[in-house]
Amino acid sequence: MDGTTGRADRAAWQQRSALRVVPAIQPRKLAKVPFVELADGRLQGVVSSGSDIERVYVSSISAGEHAYHCSTNNNRPCGGLRGSPCNHLHALADEAVLQYGADRVARYLRVDADGVTTGADLIGRLHGRHEATPAAVVFSRFLRHLAYLELPETTEPIPELHWFPATGAFR
Amino acid sequence: MLETHLADLLDGAPPAIGDALDLVNGFDDVLVHGFARLTEEHAGALAALADGMAGTPLGERVAEAVGKVAAGSIGDEHLAVLAGARTALMGALHDALLAGFDTALGRTRQSWGFDRPGSARLVPRNDPDQSPAPAGTGVEVGVGAAGPGVANLLAGCRSWLHELAIAGWRGVDHDIIAASSQLVEAMLAEPGLRRLAVLLDGLVAELRASSPIATMEHLPVRRWADLWTRALLLSQPGGLPVSTPVPVPKSTVDVRGAETLSGRLLILGVDVHEHGTAVQAQVHGILEPSGDQAPRLVRTSVGAAKVDTIVGPSVWRLLRGCPVLLGALAEHRALDLTDMPLLSSGDLVWRDDRASVGEPSDPFATARVLLAAALAPPVPPLDRHPVRIAEPVLLEGYAVTVHDGGSLTLGLGGHTVSVAVDRMPDCGPLTQELVAASSACLGLMRWDGGGWALSPLAVRATVKRKTVDTHSGDWALGPTDTKVVKAGAKHGDAVAVLRERAGRLLRR
Numbered sequence: 097m098d099g100t101t102g103r104a105d106r107a108a109w110q111q112r113s114a115l116r117v118v119p120a121i122q123p124r125k126l127a128k129v130p131f132v133e134l135a136d137g138r139l140q141g142v143v144s145s146g147s148d149i150e151r152v153y154v155s156s157i158s159a160g161e162h163a164y165h166c167s168t169n170n171n172r173p174c175g176g177l178r179g180s181p182c183n184h185l186h187a188l189a190d191e192a193v194l195q196y197g198a199d200r201v202a203r204y205l206r207v208d209a210d211g212v213t214t215g216a217d218l219i220g221r222l223h224g225r226h227e228a229t230p231a232a233v234v235f236s237r238f239l240r241h242l243a244y245l246e247l248p249e250t251t252e253p254i255p256e257l258h259w260f261p262a263t264g265a266f267r
Numbered sequence: 268m269l270e271t272h273l274a275d276l277l278d279g280a281p282p283a284i285g286d287a288l289d290l291v292n293g294f295d296d297v298l299v300h301g302f303a304r305l306t307e308e309h310a311g312a313l314a315a316l317a318d319g320m321a322g323t324p325l326g327e328r329v330a331e332a333v334g335k336v337a338a339g340s341i342g343d344e345h346l347a348v349l350a351g352a353r354t355a356l357m358g359a360l361h362d363a364l365l366a367g368f369d370t371a372l373g374r375t376r377q378s379w380g381f382d383r384p385g386s387a388r389l390v391p392r393n394d395p396d397q398s399p400a401p402a403g404t405g406v407e408v409g410v411g412a413a414g415p416g417v418a419n420l421l422a423g424c425r426s427w428l429h430e431l432a433i434a435g436w437r438g439v440d441h442d443i444i445a446a447s448s449q450l451v452e453a454m455l456a457e458p459g460l461r462r463l464a465v466l467l468d469g470l471v472a473e474l475r476a477s478s479p480i481a482t483m484e485h486l487p488v489r490r491w492a493d494l495w496t497r498a499l500l501l502s503q504p505g506g507l508p509v510s511t512p513v514p515v516p517k518s519t520v521d522v523r524g525a526e527t528l529s530g531r532l533l534i535l536g537v538d539v540h541e542h543g544t545a546v547q548a549q550v551h552g553i554l555e556p557s558g559d560q561a562p563r564l565v566r567t568s569v570g571a572a573k574v575d576t577i578v579g580p581s582v583w584r585l586l587r588g589c590p591v592l593l594g595a596l597a598e599h600r601a602l603d604l605t606d607m608p609l610l611s612s613g614d615l616v617w618r619d620d621r622a623s624v625g626e627p628s629d630p631f632a633t634a635r636v637l638l639a640a641a642l643a644p645p646v647p648p649l650d651r652h653p654v655r656i657a658e659p660v661l662l663e664g665y666a667v668t669v670h671d672g673g674s675l676t677l678g679l680g681g682h683t684v685s686v687a688v689d690r691m692p693d694c695g696p697l698t699q700e701l702v703a704a705s706s707a708c709l710g711l712m713r714w715d716g717g718g719w720a721l722s723p724l725a726v727r728a729t730v731k732r733k734t735v736d737t738h739s740g741d742w743a744l745g746p747t748d749t750k751v752v753k754a755g756a757k758h759g760d761a762v763a764v765l766r767e768r769a770g771r772l773l774r775r
Binding site for chain 1 (some may be wrong): 288292472486568586722771
């Protein structure tokens with residue numbers, strides 16, 4: 097899917113049934129930030145509380161506007177938000193860069209990607225301000241994400257998965 | 268696969284492939300721009316499709332559907348008929364390619380007996396008049412009792428696919444993508460709809476990752492049309508075989524009507540399928556049935572739902588219900604089976620409690636001794652699409668050419684075949700370097716994008732003057748390469764972390 101292929105190659109690619117369309121994501125440590133996604137026009141995710149194992153924070157940065165917010169999943173505002181992004185938002189940005197690569201995150205948020213290699217670089221280029229958004233949408237997406245792991249295994253063949261070859265060893 | 272086999276396969280391409288694909292491409296272009304905005308060119312492409320189907324049992328209905336659609340009346344039934352026409356074309360292509368393969372290699376394949384006992388039948392699951400066939404006459408897996416919500420979910424699915432077709436890929440916006448979310452979630456909860464749910468979830472993730480599609484430079488035109496078409500067929504009443512996934516490892520529900528077989532399963536290798544929220548390990552092997560029946564080529568699949576942050580060798584940890592199968596993969600052992608259900612598609616419906624790990628078994632030896640004579644299974648009609656062709660072969664004595672960019676071809680006599688290096692999964696130890704250094708390769712012949720390619724399952728290579736065999740399933744019980752183990756340790760155990768979070772947050 098890169099832009100370097102010639103016209104003939106592109107034509108061939110468009111006529112393929114099995115190929116990877118969603119860019120690969122990189123493995124990362126999930127303990128601190130179990131959930132990160134680029135969806136609904138935001139970089140959003142869930143950050144585990146450092147002090148209370150039962151508590152999580154929902155953090156988000158909107159694309160374009162760069163409005164940011166962080167609260168507990170019960171909408172209690174994060175105490176770390178004092179006119180600038182809190183530690184949870186920093187952690188979210190760091191992990192998003194690990195998972196998707198700095199380029200992809202910067203492009204999604206519409207930040208000048210040039211020279212952005214870390215989450216801190218990314219946060220440094222935001223021009224938005226704090227704007228409260230409800231945590232429920234992101235949190236329920238996280239719960240839905242977790243619910244996949246509760247689905248039973250199956251030993252019935254799923255022929256449709258022939259369209260989705262596992263990839264990644266070829267670099 | 269010998270030199271002559273490869274020559275016959277590559278020289279014997281069915282002549283009408285190009286014509287059939289032209290019709291498919293014409294239809295696929297309509298899906299790019301949407302049925303709401305048919306140009307003259309699009310109407311022409313649909314008319315050509317109708318002409319192409321004339322004289323087939325679908326001919327009249329396709330002509331009628333094309334007429335209606337061109338006049339701006341786009342009913343569900345018309346789209347279904349068009350999807351049927353495209354499926355028939357791809358099915359014919361599949362049949363021609365597979366027949367060409369079988370002829371070139373001298374592979375004997377059972378024919379699909381539509382009436383014989385034990386052949387899979389598609390029983391409409393939502394038709395109240397049609398109760399499931401009695402045990403022993405069909406391959407209705409599981410109890411097949413359609414949940415009360417199933418018909419509604421299928422209708423919802425058809426209506427979403429209808430919306431996609433009207434908008435076209437270029438017109439797919441955030442709202443259409445978001446509208447699928449609840450639907451997919453509800454379908455995933457319905458065991459009998461797993462196939463459709465997994466398919467839709469994969470498609471939706473691609474649409475989301477590709478947004479805004481309106482300005483996307485190049486679309487995966489064939490692929491998305493394939494997925495749309497398959498989803499529309501599976502969401503028709505009766506489109507899915509009556510089925511209930513058999514929970515592993517034990518089930519109180521038996522696989523009704525499926526033949527059961529006992530014998531020895533010799534593994535050839537494992538092919539892994541994966542998208543963000545699903546993984547499937549499909550094992551190819553040769554079954555030596557007890558008694559004096561001929562050895563048969565079989566597949567068996569184990570699958571699980573996952574999330575996108577579980578990648579690489581971690582995916583094996585999701586397949587916890589099949590320790591016997593995974594152990595045999597990792598340790599290169601045969602499996603002794605007792606009364607394992609076998610569908611007429613050649614798929615063993617794996618029950619780990621009906622298998623035990625047997626003697627050490629070398630897949631290369633299995634291929635050399637048994638592959639040529641093994642009886643291949645027929646392909647169920649609805650599954651006939653070139654993408655499903657995955658035929659085990661053994662290649663030896665070839666010359667490897669490494670091309671710019673790292674792609675590989677294998678030369679045998681005057682013929683060359685591409686290696687599908689992009690299909691090698693990161694959950695296993697195969698790399699393009701190993702294939703490049705190999706002298707023997709066990710793999711699957713696949714056809715895509717107009718040609719055949721070999722997808723490696725195992726290679727025998729010389730590494731530091733030693734002959735080393737590497738198999739795609741070597742890490743089924745965990746990586747054996749210390750570098751990979753270390754990298755994994757650095758990232759921690761994704762599956763365990765997410766399960767802990769689920770345990771704490773999900774059941775409140």
